[in-house]
Amino acid sequence: MSVTETLSAIDPEAVAETQAAAPSEELLRLVVEAFQALADPTRARILYALVRRPMRVRDLAILAGVSESAVSHQLRFLRDRRLVRSERQGNAVIYTLDDHHVAALFREAEHHADHVRLGLPDHPYRIP
């Protein structure tokens, strides 16, 4: 057996094959950005609320349990990534979900959470 064969003995085609099926850099960037938007407790609370109904900043701040300024910053983040949309209504600004896939993403993540909970007993990972 040659040195080259020995060095990559286990899965010589794995890399090439998987590389071909990999998503484009552009798509990967967008996908990762979508997950980043959902990967924060405050933003998740905001989006969970907006899945139920459109709401103004004030109320979102109460629900998310942070200052109105903090919510406003996060809403800009979400707006820039097209997860929410804003609309003036007199003095207030009403925010709406701008993509129904958000609800689907939450559903899938909850399924994963169930998976984690069911298998938890023997697993080393504990709440930080």
Place this chain on the structure above:
Amino acid sequence: MSVTETLSAIDPEAVAETQAAAPSEELLRLVVEAFQALADPTRARILYALVRRPMRVRDLAILAGVSESAVSHQLRFLRDRRLVRSERQGNAVIYTLDDHHVAALFREAEHHADHVRLGLPDHPYRIP
């Protein structure tokens, strides 16, 4: 109109109603952790690869385009959160997806990416 009514004129029930439907803190934590796991380019590349087939650390490092040490760190992260599972095979360690919901999450995120791309032209958000 009283002061109290004026202060919460737009949606007095929004908070209470949405608060009742909100997910528990425990579930929210797990959901956010799941999204955090997917919210990094290296981890996303690793998981995209593992959706295709089980693979050893070496190959994942090549596919993710980072050092084997870096991949190992990220694999521990993913292992702790039950997204992947590891199995020794002689000298190497083979990693496998530990939850088929990962593929579904990627699919949904890709749908969102399409949504973003379709609506991109008039939108202020640009690649950082």
Place this chain on the structure above:
DNA sequence: GTATCATATGAGCAGTTGCTCAGATGGAGG
């Protein structure tokens, strides 16, 4: 016009994250 309410924004800072580097661990083969 001024005052007030609601939201937005920029600067600054503490906490977190993902990498590198050096060294440890563990199986296979001589």
Place this chain on the structure above:
DNA sequence: CCTCCATCTGAGCAACTGCTCATATGATAC
């Protein structure tokens, strides 16, 4: 035994994130 290969791990650090605080903007009511 010793050596090589593959993987793991801890420390340290540069970059990023999410908040607060102060201030700006914008619409309504007077």
